[in-house]
Amino acid sequence: MTRELRARPLTAAAFAAFGDVLEPKPEADKIINQGKCGRHHDLALLDFGDGRAGISLFDAEARHLPYRVELVERHPSGSQAFVPLDGVPMIVIVAPDAGGAPGTPQAFLSQPGQSINLHRGVWHGVLAPFEAPGKYIVVDRIGDGANLEEHWFDDPWIVTEVLSHAEG
Secondary structure, eight states: OOEEEEEEEOOHHHHTTTEEEEOOOSSOSEEETTTTEEEOOOOSOOOOTTSEEEEEEEEEOOBOSSEEEEEEEEOTTOOEEEEESSOOOBEEEEEOEETTEEOSOEEEEOOTTOEEEEOTTOEEOOOOBBSSOEEEEEEEEEOSSOOOEEEEEEEEEEEEEEOOTTTO
């Protein structure tokens, strides 16, 4: 049996229980660099537990609809941020914790200019650029000990459609 998901537009309010949406605010917090640069300050709660922040580059293959969600994972020791380098939207799958296992997943579709930071311990799908390959800067915990838990669904979920902002 498969179960259907519809991807909603990624908004800060809808995503707040899982992490932060990183995108410029309507106005910069500060103007810096000789008045030529707006700083949108402190947009994410980065949490690396007993480790340190690391920056990695990811190359990910394109995903298309229908998109099969068979696996989610979480990182109990640190947050994880994904910053697209090429403006490719990504399908973001997240799920609340339900007694140590993922609850019902939710699907979001990012827009160009949006990045995400997943809070520590949040169940999430794998990196899934939508309709084109994508390159990403990933900021996450580097340190000793296991920082990955995986959960394979007995019955996969299928993202069948992407809703517009009016529908989402």
